[in-house]
Amino acid sequence: MSVIQGRNKERKKGQNVTLDSIGITSKVMETWINETLTDAEHLDIPGCILQPEHKNPITRYGIDRIEMDNCGVPRDFVDRIYRTLFVYSVGFYEMIKNLIKHSNQKYSLVTRIWKVFAVLLEYCCVTDYKMMITQISN
Numbered sequence: 420m421s422v423i424q425g426r427n428k429e430r431k432k433g434q435n436v437t438l439d440s441i442g443i444t445s446k447v448m449e450t451w452i453n454e455t456l457t458d459a460e461h462l463d464i465p466g467c468i469l470q471p472e473h474k475n476p477i478t479r480y481g482i483d484r485i486e487m488d489n490c491g492v493p494r495d496f497v498d499r500i501y502r503t504l505f506v507y508s509v510g511f512y513e514m515i516k517n518l519i520k521h522s523n524q525k526y527s528l529v530t531r532i533w534k535v536f537a538v539l540l541e542y543c544c545v546t547d548y549k550m551m552i553t554q555i556s557n
Contacts, residue, residue: 445498448505449484453477455508511536 456476460467468479477483487497515532519525 443505445501448498448501449477451505452501456480 453475456467456479460476468476471479475483478486482500484494484497487500488494492500515529518532519529522528
């Protein structure tokens with residue numbers, strides 16, 4: 420095992436221990452995602468999937484454990500995806516809240532940060548899409 424692999428394993432263990440030690444298990448994160456998506460249905464956010472109502476939102480979006488398993492995603496990676504959605508969503512939002520405490524142009528600053536974030540996400544998707552097309556055509 421390389422030094423980098425060893426460090427990554429330690430870091431991975433540390434992340435799980437930290438979240439688990441404060442009571443944030445994979446099930447808690449999965450529940451948070453479902454509840455947040457349910458709340459978002461009433462906010463007229465573009466892209467929200469409202470149907471069928473009898474299914475959990477996480478199932479409607481096709482990222483529930485059964486669907487992920489059907490796609491070949493290992494269980495521990497599903498936990499990691501849920502953890503990542505939780506940590507980065509809440510973390511980015513909290514960072515923005517703390518940032519605007521120091522600004523006299525709160526709305527303008529938040530708008531600029533979200534715009535840059537959206538551009539970066541789009542860039543990552545486009546780059547990834549281009550790489551996929553290149554690999555398929557080769």
